[in-house]
Each structure stands twice: as C-alpha cells, then as structure tokens.
Amino acid sequence: xxxxxxxxxxxxxxxxxxxxxxxxxxxxxxxxxxxxxxxxxxxxxxxxxxxxxxxxxxxxxxxxxxxxxxxxxxxxxxxxxxxxxxxxxxxxxxxxxxxxxxxxxxxxxxxxxxxxxxxxxxxxxxxxxxxxxxxxxxxxxxxxxxxxxxxxxxxxxxxxxxxxxxxxxxxxxxxxxxxxxxxxxxxxxxxxxxxxxxxxxxxxxxxxxxxxxxxxxxxxxxxxxxxxxxxxxxxxxxxxxxxxxxxxxxxxxxxxxxxxxxxxxxxxxxxxxxxxxxxx
Amino acid sequence: xxxxxxxxxxxxxxxxxxxxxxxxxxxxxxxxxxxxxxxxxxxxxxxxxxxxxxxxxxxxxxxxxxxxxxxxxxxxxxxxxxxxxxxxxxxxxxxxxxxxxxxxxxxxxxxxxxxxxxxxxxxxxxxxxxxxxxxxxxxxxxxxxxxxxxxxxxxxxxxxxxxxxxxxxxxxxxxxxxxxxxxxxxxxxxxxxxxxxxxxxxxxxxxxxxxxxxxxxxxxxxxxxxxxxxxxxxxxxxxxxxxxxxxxxxxxxxxxxxxxxxxxxxxxxxxxxxxxxxxxxxxxxxxxxxxxxxxxxxxxxxxxxxx
Amino acid sequence: xxxxxxxxxxxxxxxxxxxxxxxxxxxxxxxxxxxxxxxxxxxxxxxxxxxxxxxxxxxxxxxxxxxxxxxxxxxxxxxxxxxxxxxxxxxxxxxxxxxxxxxxxxxxxxxxxxxxxxxxxxxxxxxxxxxxxxxxxxxxxxxxxxxxxxxxxxxxxxxxxxxxxxxxxxxxxxxxxxxxxxxxxxxxxxxxxxxxxxxxxxxxxxxxxxxxxxxxxxxxxxxxxxxxxxxxxxxxxxxxxxxxxxxxxxxxxxxxxxxxxxxxxxxxxxxxxxxxxxxxxxxxxxxxxxxxxxxxxxxxxxxxxxxxxxxxxxxxxxxxxxx
Numbered sequence: 001x002x003x004x005x006x007x008x009x010x011x012x013x014x015x016x017x018x019x020x021x022x023x024x025x026x027x028x029x030x031x032x033x034x035x036x037x038x039x040x041x042x043x044x045x046x047x048x049x050x051x052x053x054x055x056x057x058x059x060x061x062x063x064x065x066x067x068x069x070x071x072x073x074x075x076x077x078x079x080x081x082x083x084x085x086x087x088x089x090x091x092x093x094x095x096x097x098x099x100x101x102x103x104x105x106x107x108x109x110x111x112x113x114x115x116x117x118x119x120x121x122x123x124x125x126x127x128x129x130x131x132x133x134x135x136x137x138x139x140x141x142x143x144x145x146x147x148x149x150x151x152x153x154x155x156x157x158x159x160x161x162x163x164x165x166x167x168x169x170x171x172x173x174x175x176x177x178x179x180x181x182x183x184x185x186x187x188x189x190x191x192x193x194x195x196x197x198x199x200x201x202x203x204x205x206x207x208x209x210x211x212x213x214x215x216x217x218x219x220x221x222x223x224x225x226x227x228x229x230x231x232x233x234x235x236x237x238x239x240x241x242x243x244x245x246x247x248x249x250x251x252x253x254x255x256x257x258x259x260x261x262x263x264x265x266x267x268x269x270x271x272x273x274x275x276x277x278x279x280x
Numbered sequence: 281x282x283x284x285x286x287x288x289x290x291x292x293x294x295x296x297x298x299x300x301x302x303x304x305x306x307x308x309x310x311x312x313x314x315x316x317x318x319x320x321x322x323x324x325x326x327x328x329x330x331x332x333x334x335x336x337x338x339x340x341x342x343x344x345x346x347x348x349x350x351x352x353x354x355x356x357x358x359x360x361x362x363x364x365x366x367x368x369x370x371x372x373x374x375x376x377x378x379x380x381x382x383x384x385x386x387x388x389x390x391x392x393x394x395x396x397x398x399x400x401x402x403x404x405x406x407x408x409x410x411x412x413x414x415x416x417x418x419x420x421x422x423x424x425x426x427x428x429x430x431x432x433x434x435x436x437x438x439x440x441x442x443x444x445x446x447x448x449x450x451x452x453x454x455x456x457x458x459x460x461x462x463x464x465x466x467x468x469x470x471x472x473x474x475x476x477x478x479x480x481x482x483x484x485x486x487x488x489x490x491x492x493x494x495x496x497x498x499x500x501x502x503x504x505x506x507x508x509x510x511x512x513x514x515x516x517x518x519x520x521x522x523x524x525x526x527x528x529x530x531x532x533x534x535x536x537x538x539x540x541x542x543x544x545x546x547x548x549x550x551x552x553x554x555x556x557x558x559x560x561x562x563x564x565x566x567x568x569x570x571x572x573x574x575x576x577x578x579x580x581x582x583x584x585x586x587x
Numbered sequence: 588x589x590x591x592x593x594x595x596x597x598x599x600x601x602x603x604x605x606x607x608x609x610x611x612x613x614x615x616x617x618x619x620x621x622x623x624x625x626x627x628x629x630x631x632x633x634x635x636x637x638x639x640x641x642x643x644x645x646x647x648x649x650x651x652x653x654x655x656x657x658x659x660x661x662x663x664x665x666x667x668x669x670x671x672x673x674x675x676x677x678x679x680x681x682x683x684x685x686x687x688x689x690x691x692x693x694x695x696x697x698x699x700x701x702x703x704x705x706x707x708x709x710x711x712x713x714x715x716x717x718x719x720x721x722x723x724x725x726x727x728x729x730x731x732x733x734x735x736x737x738x739x740x741x742x743x744x745x746x747x748x749x750x751x752x753x754x755x756x757x758x759x760x761x762x763x764x765x766x767x768x769x770x771x772x773x774x775x776x777x778x779x780x781x782x783x784x785x786x787x788x789x790x791x792x793x794x795x796x797x798x799x800x801x802x803x804x805x806x807x808x809x810x811x812x813x814x815x816x817x818x819x820x821x822x823x824x825x826x827x828x829x830x831x832x833x834x835x836x837x838x839x840x841x842x843x844x845x846x847x848x849x850x851x852x853x854x855x856x857x858x859x860x861x862x863x864x865x866x867x868x869x870x871x872x873x874x875x876x877x878x879x880x881x882x883x884x885x886x887x888x889x890x891x892x893x894x895x896x897x898x899x900x901x902x903x904x905x906x907x908x909x910x
Contacts (some may be wrong), residue, residue, distance in 0.1 A: 055519050060867035085654050126746035139742035141752040146864050168750040171837035176546035184730040293798040304692030311708050375601040392612045398889035400826020402862055403882045407615050475592035503716045505829050542718045567714040
C-alpha cells in the first residue's frame with residue numbers, strides 16, 4: 001500500500017512539473033534532400049534564439065506541401081519549383097543546390113550534354129563505348145532517386161522533359177546510396193547534391209563544371225533552388241522571422257555553405273575576412 | 281562395447297553428417313564475419329563522449345554531436361512498450377492457462393496472438409499512423425492549429441507493445457504450465473480463491489519465465505526499425521509538446537538508436553556512417569546484455585524444483 | 588466471509604481484457620482491409636494479375652490523387668507478388684534446409700566450446716536490426732554480385748530494359764536467409780532439445796548410429812517445433828521491408844525464369860518494400876488505398892502461414908507429440 005502511494009506521488013510530481021522556459025515549437029516537413037542543410041539552419045537559429053525549437057519531418061517535398069496546405073505544418077522545404085497543384089501556398093527561394101552528375105574513378109568521362117544525359121536515363125543510350133571520353137566498354141548502369149522526392153521530380157523536369165526514367169535506372173532511396181553505388185560500380189553514373197562531390201568526381205554538364213561558383217551564378221544547368229513553402233497570407237510571424245534570418249543573415253549563409261548548399265541571398269562576409277587560400 | 285565407427289555407416293548417413301559439419305562451419309563463419317565486422321567498425325568509431333553528448337544537426341562528423349538523445353529514446357520506447365505489454369501479456373497468459381472457457385474463445389485468442397506475432401511491423405506502423413492522427417487520440421501527440429501530428433513516443437510505444445505481447449504471452453504461459461497441478465489443488469484445498477492463488481503462488485513461481493518473456497520482448501522492441509521510422513517523427517533530440525514536462529516528452533517526438541542508425545547510414549540523409557557504426561555497436565552491446573540476463577534469470581529459475 | 592475476488596469475477600475480468608485484445612486486433616485487420624478496399628474494388632482479381640508496368644501504374648495513381656482529377660486505381664501487382672514469392676519462398680526454403688543441419692550440428696555434433704559460443708551468437712544475430720543487414724548487403728553483397736558474378740555480355744543483353752548491377756534476387760534472398768535462419772535455428776534447437784533423452788538412448792542402445800538416431804528420432808519428434816519455426820520465419824520474411832528496399836533493386840520487374848542464370852541476378856521489388864518506398868505519398872487518396880491494399884495482402888499472408896502451420900501440425904498429433 002505504502003509503495004503504491006509513493007509511486008503515485010512520484011508519478012504525479014513528474015507529470016506536473018512545468019517546463020522551465022516557455023518554448024515555441026515550429027513544425028515543418030518536406031524535402032528529404034534539403035534536410036541536412038535545414039537541420040543545420042534550425043540548429044543555428046536555436047543557438048541564437050533558445051526559445052525556439054523546430055520539428056522537421058522529412059516525408060518528401062510533395063508531402064510537405066500538402067502538409068502546409070492542410071495546416072499540419074507551418075512551413076515546408078521543397079526542392080522543385082511550384083506547380084498548379086500547390087495552390088494556397090507561397091514559394092520563397094531559400095538557397096541553391098546543384099545536382100552533380102557523378103561517375104566512378106575508373107571512368108574518365110569529362111562532360112555530357114543534357115540531351116545525352118536524358119538519353120542515358122531514358123534507356124536510349126546504353127553502352128559506354130558511345131562516349132569515347134570514358135575509355136570504357138560496357139553497359140551503363142544509371143542510378144537515380146525513387147519517385148518519393150523532389151530530386152526525382154526536378155531531374156525528370158530538367159533532363160527527361162517530364163518523362164519518367166527508363167526501366168534500366170536503379171531507383172535508390174537516398175543520395176548516400178547513389179554515391180555508394182557509383183563508387184562501387186565502374187559502369188555506374190548517378191546524380192547527387194553538391195555535398196557528394198567530396199566523395200566522387202562530378203562531370204561537366206554542357207561544358208560547365210558542377211562547383212560552388214557555377215551553381216551560385218546559376219551557370220550550371222542543373223542548379224536548383226530549395227524553396228521554403230508557406231501558407232499564403234497565414235504565415236506564422238515566428239516562421240517568417242526564421243526564414244528571413246535563413247535567407248539574409250551572414251551566419252545562416254555560412255551554415256548553408258558549410259552544409260553542402262550554396263547561399264544566394266545571404267550577406268557575404270566582409271572582404272578583409274576572406275583568406276587568400278585556394279579553394280580545394 | 282563396440283565403438284560407433286564412421287566407416288560402418290551407410291553413405292547417406294555419412295553425407296548427412298558431412299553436411300551438418302559443413303553447414304555448421306559455414307554458419308559459424310558467416311556469423312563470426314558479421315559480428316566481427318560490426319565490432320571492428322563500431323570500435324573504430326565509438327568514443328565514450330558520444331554516449332553523453334546530445335546530437336546536433338550539424339553537417340560533418342565534427343559538428344554532429346553524439347547520440348545521447350537516441351540512446352535515451354531507446355530506453356524510453358522500451359519502457360513504454362513494456363508498461364503496456366507486460367500487464368496485458370500476463371493477463372492473457374493467465375486467462376489462457378487458468379480459465380480458458382469457453383474453449384472457442386481460447387482458441388481464437390491463441391490464433392490472434394499468433395497473428396499479432398506474424399504481423400509485419402510495417403503494417404503495424406501504417407495502422408498506427410492512421411489511428412493516432414485521428415482527433416480522438418489527439419491527447420497522445422502534438423496538436424497544432426487543430427491538426428493532430430500523430431507521431432510521438434506514445435504512438436510508437438503503443439504499436440511496439442503489440443510487437444512484444446506475443447513473446448510475453450508465450451513465455452508466461454509456459455511458466456504457468458510448468459507448475460504441476462497439485463500445487464493449485466493444494467491451494468484450493470485450503471480455501472484460497474483462484475485470484476489469490478494466481479497472485480500469491482503461481483505468478484511468483486513463474487517469475488523466471490515472465491522475466492524471460494519480458495527481456496525477449498524488450499530485445500525485439502529495441503531492434504525494430506520500421507515502426508520507429510514511421511511513428512516517432514525522427515527528430516534528432518527530444519522535442520516535447522505541451523507544458524507538462526514528463527508528459528510533453530512522451531507526447532513529443534524524438535529518435536532511437538535504430539532510426540539514428542538508419543538516418544546516418546548511406547540509406548538516410550545524415551550520411552555519417554562512422555556514427556552509425558558506433559550506434560550499432562552500442563545497440564548490439566545492449567542486446568548482448570539482455571541475452572545474458574535471460575540466461576542468468578533462466579539459470580536461477582531452474583533452481584526451483586517442484587517434486 | 589465471502590472473498591471480494593471470486594473465481595467467477597476474476598474469470599470475467601480477465602476474459603474482458605482478452606476480449607479487448609481480440610477486438611483491437613480484429614479492428615486493426617478490418618481497418619486495414621477497409622482502407623484498402625477501393626483498390627481491390629476497382630481492380631478485382633486483376634489486382635494480382637499482370638498487365639502494364641507496375642511502376643508507371645503507381646506513378647499514375649499518385650499523380651491522379653495529387654492533381655485532383657478523377658482518381659486512378661489501376662494496379663496489377665503481379666511483378667511485386669512474383670518477386671515476393673520468389674524472394675520469401677527462396678529464403679524460407681534455403682533457410683529451412685540450412686537451419687535443420689545447423690541445429691543438428693549445434694544440438695548433437697558440435698564440440699562443447701563451439702556450442703557454448705554459438706548459442707549467444709545466434710540470439711545476438713536474431714536481434715540485429717534490419718538496417719544493419721541492409722548496410723552489409725549494400726556495401727558488401729551487392730558490389731560482389733555486380734562486379735564478379737555478372738558478365739559483360741549478360742548486361743548488354745538486357746541493356747535498356749533493366750540494369751544488372753548487383754541489386755538482385757540473389758542478394759535479397761541470401762541476406763534474407765541470413766536474417767531468418769538464426770530465428771529458425773533457435774526454435775528448432777529448442778524443439779530438438781525437448782525430445783525425451785530416453786528415446787535417444789534407447790535408439791543408440793539398439794545399435795543405430797548417431798546420425799540416424801538423430802535424424803529419424805529427434806528430428807521426427809521435433810517436427811511441430813520445425814513447423815512453428817518455419818511459420819515464424821516466413822512471417823518475418825514476408826514483412827521485411829527496410830532491408831529489402833535497399834538490396835532487391837527497385838524496379839517493378841518480373842524476373843523471368845526463362846533467362847537461365849540471369850534469372851537470379853535480375854532486380855525486382857517485393858510487396859513490403861513497395862510500401863516503404865511510397866510511404867511518403869500517403870497523402871494522395873488513391874495511393875493511400877493502394878498501400879493499404881498491399882498491407883492487407885501482407886497481413887492476410889502471414890495469417891495464411893499460421894493456418895498452414897496449424898494444418899501441418901494436425902497429422903502429427905496422432906503420435907502423441909505435443910503439437
């Protein structure tokens with residue numbers, strides 16, 4: 001009996017102690033590809049404003065937009081431009097990301113045009129000997145994302161003119177798996193975010209290399225914006241404050257650049273802080 | 281006495297024995313390879329600091345902190361699941377073993393428990409998403425602007441308890457069946473009711489098997505990936521919902537070691553395989569400890585003999 | 588003095604709890620079936636048939652819900668069902684054979700130190716999360732198959748149709764076998780150990796050699812445990828989603844036995860990974876119905892396995908074996 005009393009009292013006490021600070025939680029969802037950068041931004045913002053925490057569910061860009069439309073999320077991250085079905089939402093450009101095309105170490109290909117890339121992924125060009133620059137003979141193994149994400153939609157729109165990829169494309173569920181697959185398969189080719197160029201060599205698309213500067217200036221053809229999606233007219237002021245910070249502040253710019261994105265609208269650090277070390 | 285000489289066996293029997301040894305050796309080799317691989321990779325990346333640092337959303341190994349929150353999350357989810365699974369499992373086992381009338385109901389119960397045991401966890405996760413997003417169960421997760429989030433520790437714990445219940449039921453039932461009938465008859469003879477017998481005599485005697493069932497259930501719960509990935513919201517740190525501290529953690533989202541491993545493996549977006557291996561190592565250590573305790577409890581239970 | 592908790596009262600209370608559990612389970616089954624019903628209603632038995640590319644159909648289902656036009660439910664899941672049958676069936680059959688011999692090894696023929704090490708190792712393996720098996724598959728097994736087991740001419744013959752890069756039936760079945768055999772071995776060896784030692788000793792005393800004794804007496808008596816272990820492992824295999832999503836390849840392609848050796852290295856996608864791969868599209872109503880339809884097929888299959896197991900145990904009952 002006494003044991004039960006003590007247990008009950010302890011339980012009541014544990015449940016009743018109010019949280020120390022009045023924390024606001026902002027709820028977001030959306031793009032899986034943007035998650036690492038967004039998570040880093042949330043972290044940075046939380047350090048500057050300790051009362052605000054974020055909950056981000058990476059359920060895919062399309063699901064994120066649906067959440068915003070239904071009010072389930074206060075904002076979403078999206079990796080493709082708006083479509084007519086996204087009615088009731090406002091797309092705000094956040095930062096740039098580049099979709100780099102990666103090939104294996106043993107593949108010496110240097111460059112492809114968009115139409116060649118499209119032919120590879122549609123299953124029309126199937127052998128590496130069609131590309132003498134590769135110094136390889138063998139069937140091409142294209143790796144791509146599965147239909148869950150904005151990355152897939154973006155690639156479809158930009159390279160395949162809206163058509164789905166051919167049946168010979170291996171659809172993997174994350175960027176990491178694509179990088180891993182291309183690393184181990186010498187006949188492989190895949191597309192991934194800028195961050196994965198640390199692991200594999202990207203090739204030039206339409207003659208333009210996939211690097212920070214070219215993506216920032218949008219010269220690289222497969223540059224894409226990551227958007228913040230807000231409900232039109234009903235955006236929470238805390239959310240708007242965060243998005244403004246993420247888009248324009250210098251600290252946020254640093255975070256974006258360090259996490260694999262390319263900051264576009266953020267204030268650059270002042271000139272005399274720049275070191276004269278060469279970019280690796 | 282004649283020794284059993286291999287040469288005198290028929291060919292078929294020798295082949296059988298040879299297969300036994302060959303497959304046994306192959307199995308040992310594969311098992312050893314997997315365990316050693318996990319050990320080596322885990323030890324390579326595991327540092328004690330990781331166990332006590334909070335994960336941060338940074339990019340790159342140096343900035344992403346440790347996995348304290350997923351570790352605590354694993355414990356929390358296991359505790360929640362057992363809080364539901366133990367009482368329900370024991371009650372069902374007691375009913376099946378001591379009552380069990382009408383017989384049709386007993387058979388239906390056995391089949392149902394078997395069906396729950398066989399249900400794929402992805403189906404349980406899908407089911408959980410739907411019911412916890414309904415307004416009626418809004419108490420169990422975060423609610424914002426009238427929309428129920430549906431993902432929380434409560435939700436994950438509830439579905440995981442379904443995963444653990446069959447193990448608890450099977451083991452408790454076995455423990456109760458081991459008790460010979462004369463013990464019960466003696467108890468009824470001195471005038472005790474069934475309830476008192478169960479409470480004071482049978483359950484304490486079946487404690488080793490109940491413990492085994494509970495520990496096996498915990499083992500299954502902490503290794504489950506599908507339900508956690510879908511029902512826990514996958515936020516790196518605990519994200520409470522609402523004002524009351526303890527309750528808000530349970531209503532909020534978080535992560536466990538399994539979803540942390542999933543996110544940081546190449547299959548997820550965190551892409552820090554070193555941390556994933558370290559977390560996997562910790563998880564396997566927990567499983568080893570749990571298995572060792574099962575052995576210990578079983579051995580201590582065997583000392584109890586009914587003659 | 589009448590006790591508060593009479594037998595009848597306790598019986599009723601516990602019975603009520605049991606009924607609650609039954610009702611919860613029944614409602615779960617019903618719920619999943621009802622949510623998936625639109626997909627079955629629109630397709631009828633053709634749901635299990637073939638016709639058209641299943642990937643294109645999934646895409647159309649999703650888009651029709653997104654763009655708000657007339658919802659499309661056309662879904663012919665035969666490639667997915669065939670892949671499930673091949674991978675699950677293959678893994679269960681191979682694992683059954685391997686686990687029988689391995690449990691025989693553990694229970695009877697292994698020297699004591701090996702046995703002492705193997706027992707905890709098997710239980711450890713049974714508890715390893717599926718993500719780790721998936722990782723081992725993606726990092727080790729798939730590259731091995733892709734780089735060493737598939738010839739260039741083989742890939743060229745399928746160029747443009749599917750990509751033979753190691754994500755295959757073989758990888759999926761092998762890893763699934765490794766995943767479910769610890770479970771089978773644990774249940775089989777428990778069953779084999781409960782055979783009364785008197786029977787074994789009697790047989791040995793009559794001069795039967797160790798192998799025959801073991802095979803004819805212990806394994807025969809442990810048949811109910813073997814059936815139970817197989818059913819458990821089959822249910823786990825059919826519901827495995829995370830690991831298969833990583834190694835089986837992700838095309839809705841129906842592997843063709845007529846391709847000979849190539850048949851084993853063709854990619855495909857079983858039912859459970861399909862759910863996980865499309866779980867982010869639950870918000871689209873036709874997709875929601877289709878995914879729940881797949882889930883109900885999985886649920887009913889594991890119930891079917893239990894039924895088959897029960898039927899298989901019935902003829903064993905006449906030998907007085909506790910089945």
